[in-house]
Amino acid sequence: EAQVTQNPRYLITVTGKKLTVTCSQNMNHEYMSWYRQDPGLGLRQIYYSMNVEVTDKGDVPEGYKVSRKEKRNFPLILESPSPNQTSLYFCASSLSGRRGLGYGYTFGSGTRLTVV
Amino acid sequence: AQSVTQPDIHITVSEGASLELRCNYSYGATPYLFWYVQSPGQGLQLLLKYFSGDTLVQGIKGFEAEFKRSQSSFNLRKPSVHWSDAAEYFCAVGAWGKLIFGQGTELSVKP
Numbered sequence: 653e654a655q656v657t658q659n660p661r662y663l664i665t666v667t668g669k670k671l672t673v674t675c676s677q678n679m680n681h682e683y684m685s686w687y688r689q690d691p692g693l694g695l696r697q698i699y700y701s702m703n704v705e706v707t708d709k710g711d712v713p714e715g716y717k718v719s720r721k722e723k724r725n726f727p728l729i730l731e732s733p734s735p736n737q738t739s740l741y742f743c744a745s746s747l748s749g750r751r752g753l754g755y756g757y758t759f760g761s762g763t764r765l766t767v768v
Numbered sequence: 769a770q771s772v773t774q775p776d777i778h779i780t781v782s783e784g785a786s787l788e789l790r791c792n793y794s795y796g797a798t799p800y801l802f803w804y805v806q807s808p809g810q811g812l813q814l815l816l817k818y819f820s821g822d823t824l825v826q827g828i829k830g831f832e833a834e835f836k837r838s839q840s841s842f843n844l845r846k847p848s849v850h851w852s853d854a855a856e857y858f859c860a861v862g863a864w865g866k867l868i869f870g871q872g873t874e875l876s877v878k879p
Contacts (some may be wrong), residue, residue, distance in 0.1 A: 694871040710866065
């Protein structure tokens with residue numbers, strides 16, 4: 653089944669303890685992206701990648717790192733999580749097309765992160 | 769600055785009534801335009817998209833949207849709402865890897 657898989661689905665951690673949220677897609681998509689969703693703010697893009705080793709900042713990149721060493725994987729790293737990073741995180745992927753995003757992002761099921 | 773505005777935070781319609789959700793955007797060039805739906809506790813599902821051509825686009829679940837360049841709008845419509853349409857709806861605009869979302873409109877459906 654074609655899908656974007658995120659792990660874990662739920663995570664509670666303490667301030668300052670490094671964590672990684674994994675994201676994998678099996679659709680051979682060039683584009684991948686991370687979003688966070690907060691009530692009243694919609695979805696805000698953290699980082700995106702247009703292909704292996706090509707990443708760029710979204711609107712809210714502070715406090716996050718990403719890497720794209722393989723086409724299928726795009727992990728999100730929080731080096732020193734803080735309570736304001738408590739949120740619902742979505743990974744997404746897309747085929748490229750004219751001006752990119754030719755087919756729209758396909759989203760994973762989400763990771764609910766709580767930082768205490 | 770690039771932005772997406774969904775003016776209505778919450779809309780309630782009766783089952784069987786028509787629906788229109790508004791979306792206005794600010795973007796340097798004509799972007800790709802999307803509508804997504806999110807059911808409670810779920811991820812986002814793509815309803816429809818517009819790139820070019822016919823300004824009225826059809827999507828899944830009986831939804832359609834109309835692109836109006838002069839108004840920088842991309843409103844979502846459905847002729848007859850079903851109770852299962854209750855969800856949150858997001859408009860998004862972008863190009864290349866960058867996709868900007870509106871704040872969402874929550875739709876409630878009255879029996």
